[in-house]
Amino acid sequence: MGEVIQFVSRSERERARLIKEARAIYDSIFPQEPVSAQQDNATITRAVSGNDRGKLS
Known part of the structure; x- marks a missing residue:
């Protein structure tokens, strides 16, 4: 009782099925x-980029 059926x-x-499939x-x-892990990768990328620029100058 009190349930709403939409x-x-x-x-x-x-449409919902296709969206679910596309997301998968x-x-x-x-x-x-x-x-x-994303933060660790960003830190490593910045460190490598910074070191590479110093060597090229």
Whole structure:
């Protein structure tokens, strides 16, 4: 009792299915890294870039 049933058209269900499938494909190509790993990579990149510039000057 008190439940609300909402009509969802076939096209809306298909749209939701396609979005879900596209997200799964995207995640398989570009896997999510933990935030700490992303920060570590950014720190290493900055350090390498800084050292390379010093050697070239």
